[in-house]
Every structure is written in structure tokens, then in C-alpha cells.
Amino acid sequence: MRKNKVLTAFFVIGCIAVVGIAGIVTLFAKDNFGNKNLICDGISIGSLDVGGLTQEQAQKKVDDYIAKRRQQKLVVTVQENQIEATAAEAGLEIAEGDYAAEALQIGKKGNLWEKFQEIRKAEAGKRDIALETKVNEDTLKNFVETKCSVYDIKAKDSRLKFKNGALKATKSKEGLEVQTDTTMEAIQKTLLSKKAENADALDVTADVEVTEPKFTREEASQCTDLLGKYSTTYATYQVERSSNVATAAGRINGTVIYPGKTFSTIKVIKDRTEENGYKAAPEYSSGKVVSGIGGGVCQVSTTLYNAVLNAELKVVERSPHSMVVGYVPVSRDAAISGDYKDFKFKNNTDYPVYIMGNASGGILSFRVYGHETREAGREISFESEVTDTIEPGEEVVTEDPTLPASYRSVTQSAHVGYKAKLWKIVKVNGVQTEKVQVNTSAYNASPQYVTVGKQPATAAPSASASAGSKKPAGTAAPSATKKPSTTVRPSRTKAPSAAKKSSATKSNTAKKSTTSVSGSKTTSESTPNNTKSSTKKTTNTGSRKAS
Template sequence: MSSNKEEKSYKEIIKECLNTIKSKINGITKKQCIIIIVFFVISLCVCINIVVAKYDKRVYPGVSIYQEDISGMNYNELREKLEVLKKEINEKEVKIKIKKNTYVLSMNDIVSNYNTDKLYEDIVNENKNKNILEKFMTIIKNKEKNYKFNIDINEDKIVRCGYIIDKENSKKPLEPKVIIDNEVVKLKEGKTGKRLDLNRLVKNILYNINNENIYREDMVINCKEINELPTIKINSLKNINHKISSYSTSYASGGGRGDNIEVAAKKIDDLLLMPGEEFSYEKALGPIDRENGYKNAPVIINGDLKDGIGGGVCQVSSTLYNTQLKSGILPTERRNHSKPVSYVPRGLDATLATGSIDYKFKNTLEYPIVINTKTSNNLLTIEFWSNEKALDGIEYEAVGYSSGKVANTYLYGYNEKGKKVYEKHIDTSVYR
């Protein structure tokens, strides 16, 4: 390693030579002057070669990595130093703090490449193409130059960690609700939620990895959260003021089947569908298992009545299907049971088989729809509430025409004078 004392001595040698020439140049002959100049040039060339040769295959003065001086190191020492620095950074951690929680990412996990060879070549070749005088001047000037690794980061791992942080700490916004209470429409305000600012988290980590202190201390990132507003504006729900359709079916309360009907009905009670939004019965009910409140009861499986979890939920979907049709809305997905059921006419039932058969429809009205359910006195009633102008004065009726094992379902619409203004064949149901 060279020192500032050694580098200053080079400058002093040159200065002394110049002073000597200056003091003796007066009063000497031309020949003597030439000899002195030649001697000086030769001495200077020797000096330059000695200085430059000293840094052959060594790091030039003023060079550092992460502000740590590495000048004078030979190239093998430089290689070793880079490996030491890489190991030190690898052992560091990224500590992500949010609220009272701290999540830890290892630098070793998120760094994909330190590009060590590139950094080595940059340092070694910095002065490679300079001539000897340029190299000499670089050494004499001792200009500081700091290097860092060009670290490649696996951003996907940061993002995956961010998803976990967000899931465990975020608070979803509450959408405004419409509650039907004894034929009275009530509105409930929504609430703003909080979620992790994932983009900012990733940018902060990437920025701090390029910090000078990255290999000296662990990185601490304080997460920022951003507000997440409800997607529905409460003002858009104020025009819900009228019951546009209703349908009822009877059931035996109590027991597994009766309990399943009441659980399923409650799952869709006060459910809001905005214009263009699609309803999925399977999604609304959630997993049909004991943890979700469902019990064993008879179910139709491949035409046979067997005991299974959730028996009775299809009565709710069939009742809902008829309510939907009476509002003039067609299904986007619907299948009949393999055998006719007793609670609705043939062609007007809708079955559910988790994972294979769903019942769906889309709100094709210009207004929001609220589903209201009632279960009392062995009667299941499902209502659609919307705006008084939603059906444009048309009253809809669904009819299933049966012939043997086949039922064809039609939807009719009648104006205020009782005149049929709409007719649509919905589908054909085939039973065993």
C-alpha cells in the first residue's frame, strides 16, 4: 500500500529538480544548460517509470469500495476483498416494520447477483488504456473514486413477502350496505381501509441496497400504508326504494335440511349487486362444510337421494332463481336437478354441485339490486329490491311446460294493461 507521505515525496523530488535548474541556469553556458535539461528529463522519466511501475497490477491511489480505501492492493488482494465484502452483505438482513410487527428478509435470499467480476474489471481497467504520463498524473493527483457492487435483486421475493405483510396487516374497506328491515330500506355507510404501499416498499429496499452502509449494518424499512376507499359510493344506493320481485317456497324447519336452508339464506341476505355485476351462488355460500355452518341432510347425487353435507341449499338457489326470473333477469349459468324437486315446478329449479355446477346471473338492470331473505313459519321468501322504475312497469312470469321427463321454461312479460310484451325461451330441462 502507498501512503500520502510517499506520494508527496514524488512531488517534492520534481519540485527540487525544478528549483535546482532555476538556481543554476543563470551564468552557465548553452552546452551546460542542455546537459542539465537532458539530465532533468532523464531523471523525470526515471521517476515517472518508478512511480507507475509501483502500481503495476495494483489498485491506484484514491480508490475505495463503500468508502473503504483499497489503494495499493494487488489484484489477488482485490479479489479477496470483493469476496469478503460480498459475504458481509450476504449476512445482513432487511427488517421491514409495519405497526408493531417486524418481518425479516435475508440479503442472501433476495440478491441474485453481485456482479463481482464486473466490479473487478471496472477497477482493474480504469487506467488500462492511458499512456504512461496519464497514469503518472492519475497517481500524483490521488483523486478519490468510490466503487460499489451493481447488485441484482430478485424483486419477486420482495413482492411475495409484501403480499404476506399486506394480508396480515391490511384492513379491507367496508362497502356501504343496504339493509331491508321490515320493508324499510336503510343505508349503512362504508369505511375506508388500509393496505400496504407495495410499490413504495420495493423501491425503498432497492434504493437502500445501493446505500454506502449496506455491508456495515442491517437495513430497516418502515412500511407506508395507503388508504383504500370503498368501491361503491353510498349515493348510488339511495335510489333503492322498491321491491321488484319476490318468491316463496315452504320447508320443514329444524333438522339438518331446515338448518342448511336457513344458513344458506342468511349467506345471501342483504347481498348487493351493482349494475353489470355477476352473482355466483357457490361463491356467496362459501365452502359447504361443517366449519361454515352446514349439516348432513339428504341430497340428490346422480339421481339418487343420499345423505351429505349441505342438503337443502338447492332449495334456496331454486327460490332465488324464481325471484331472479320475476325481475326479468336471465341466468348466465343454471342447471336443473337430475330428478324433479317438490318445492318448485319442473324447469324452475337450480342445482349446485361444488366445483362443477354453479348457479349464476348478472344484474342487467340500470339500478343496483339488494337480495333480501326471510325464513320464518316454515316459509323461505327471497325478494329483490331496486328502484321503482327498474322494470319499466313490466311484470314478469316464468312458466315451465312439462312433457314427460322434459320441461321447457319460458319467461313472459306483461305491461300495466296485462298485455304480453315479452317472451323468451330460457332453456330445456331433462330429468331422469
């Protein structure tokens, strides 16, 4: 019995050995076993069978495949529209590498048994080399946003327009919008799918959703109540300033502020540049009235500020001017400057707010429309209170040596400074229920600026120029403006005859006198009058503009 078991064991071992030897013999019988120049059978690079190929043949096959995949046709359907592109344009990337060299090494490393095991795995399809394939998300996103989203249909908001003296709401309309993220996911999934490896073309349907308008006709119809208004006046003869006021008001006109959103004056009226339509006009700067691009737009922000106060919307940011302005009481102004002074307010209601602005015929006005929720019989008013007055101080004098001493011109009038508060008073059915402080303001005082002439007085005519002089012309004193050169004293000569002496002296004296008087008239009558007239005109214009 024991002998039979031993024989059986030897038999099994022998069979295994025979099978192993047969397998090895079979492998040796293959053309590419042990051939260092051929890739083992059964090896794939991606979906490409490269078994039995040389490294060069396999690499060419891979390169051709990569080029074909990059140019693979991709069709994206957006509603009834189709966008055609290549896979590469949609972001497909296949890294170029020495894939064939890696494939060639399989089954050619290690001892005989290790080689045998590698070849067995290759034949079983377990030794594939993956191509490094991915989708560049930035490229894909750009493709979707620039090629697919062009077929978006924007939702149409309802607008408020005046028709027959009443504010009416226009029709609103739904829109269609390609969903970027989900469309990107669909394209990426298709490009990296197993099916894409051998397909001639790929088809994807974009994800499109219906979008609702932000401002429907139903909502707009509820926002026709006048919540607050305010008007100021401006001088139409100040053409550049008037233009700036109209430009800024026009940009604000028609603005809709949705619930919870904040309005920024600086953002809406755009940068005050010539490219944006603004002109040079007077404005405050460092306590003086100077010319600046966009001068006058502070009247727009100020007028809007008061309309917003009357509408009882929430003021987020407001700053006073550096000096008082003439178109509103103290503490009722709202200055804007650069990017550090802005007038902002928030729509703290549950309904959209519509701003109507207009500047025409010297009247600037703003109206704020929305849905009235305040109780009936409620009235509000505002009072300015001056808490301190600052005198402007001594005038500042600038001397100009090019102007005559009699010249004097006020180049900027004095400004009194103030500290002030603004109060909001609430009455219900005629009875005061609240008095709330709205803001505090401080305005700088500014002295009067004066320019005076400092030109030296004209020198008096010399004694030799008098008409009664009988001294010979040859002995006349030299001109005061030119020092005579030293000469040798002449020898005493015989004096000329009295008749000739008198005639020559009289002629020369008369000529000098005429020239001197003529020059005196030109200096005292022409130049000062012209300068004074010009300065006065500039001063008056600046004073009006500053106010």
C-alpha cells in the first residue's frame, strides 16, 4: 500500500515536470522568445496589440494612434445646434512617451522562471501598458464657455417705463443656459471612455437649463410706488459742469437694485475720465477750487443721497465735502472722490427698487420707486443743525512782480467752516414719534485768496529832458539805464552860437518827452485793465462754479 502511494507521488511529479518542460519547449519554439528585438506576444499599449513587433514598429503604431485620437471628431449638441471640434480642442491630452521600449523589456528580465511567468501573464492579457490619457480642465472649460455657451438665451427682465404719465412694467421672458460644470463632466467622461479609443466620432449632449428672469413682470408691477424723491438746481451756463451732471445722472437712471444688494455710485457712473464722457470743471481739492475731470458729479451723488433718505433705504457709506456746497443745507451732501469716498446704499426692502434720474434745464432730480410697505399717515422730514462755526481767518496774499502795484484781485472767496448734524423727524398722523440723528459732518474753513501786483514804479524823467533846458546836447547827462564809459576830459572849446544851441536842445528835449509820456500811458491803462478784467472774470466764474 505504501509502495503504491510512493509510485503515485512520483507519477504526479513526473507529469508536472513533463508539462513544465513541454511549456518551456513551447516557449522556446516561439519566434520571439529570447529574441531581444521583438515584443512578446499578447502585450498591448493601451488598446493597441504590439506583440511580435519591434520597438520601432510598436512606437510608430502608438504615435499614429495618439495623433488620430487628438484629431478625433467630437460633436456637442446644444438644443438644436451642433458644435464640431477635435478631441484635442476639447482638452484631450495623451502624453508622448517611450511606451514601446517599456513593452520590449517584458519577458526579458530576470531568470528563466521569471521570464516564463512574465510571458504567461502577457499571453493572458495581464501585461498591458496604459497610455497616459487625461483631459485638461482649463482647456475643456474654455471650450464649453466659448463654443457651447454662445447659444445661451439670456432671460429678459421686466423693465419699468413711463407710459402715458404712469410707470408700467414690460414683459419678462425665460432664458436657456448651458450648465458648464455638468456639460464638462459629460464631455470628459466620453473622451476617456473605452468606446472612445476606437470610435471615429464622439457625440455629447450639453446640459441646458431654463433660467428665470431676475425681475419678472409680476414683481415689477409691485414696484411702482414712489418711495422718495429729491431735486437740486444747477447753472446751465456752466457747460462742462452741466455735461458732467447729465452724464452721471444718465448712468444711474434705470438702475434696479434687488433686495439685499448694495448700490455704489462710483461703480455705476464709471471712472471720471474723458474716455467715459466727462469734462474738466471746477471741484474742491485741498481747500481750494480747482479744475478737474468730472467736476460737478458730487451734486449727482448728493441729490441721490437725499432721495434715498426720503425713501428710507439703508445708507451704507456717505462722506461730507471738505467745504460747504451751495445746493443743499449742511449735512445733506454726499461727496465722492477717487476710490476712497463713495456714496453707497442698500436695498433693505423685500422688493426690487428702481432709480429714475434726470438732469435737464438746470434741474437735477432723482425718484426712487419700489413697493410701499410703510404705514399710512407716516411722514418724515430732515433738519440740519450747525453745532460749531469756524471763521476763515486772515486772507492769503500772493504777490506778483509782473503786475503793477495798483493791481488787486480776489482769486477765491472765503469759506466759513462748520460742524453740523442731520436729524430725521418721524411723525404719524401729525404727531412726532421719533427724532433720530442721521449723520455728523465737518467742513473746513478756507481764507480768501488775493493776488496783488508788486511791479516797481516807473522812474521819473531826467532833468535834462525838460523843455526849458538850454544846456547843449553834447553836455546832457547820460541815460539812467546805461552807465557812460569814462572818457578823457575834452579841451575847452568855443561855445556854439545861442540860436543853434537853443534849437538843438529844444528839438531833442521835445522828442524825449513824447516817448516817455507815450510809454507811461501804455503801462497804466492797457496792461492793468486787461489783467484786472481777465482776473475778475475768472474769479466770478470760479465763484459760481464752486457754489
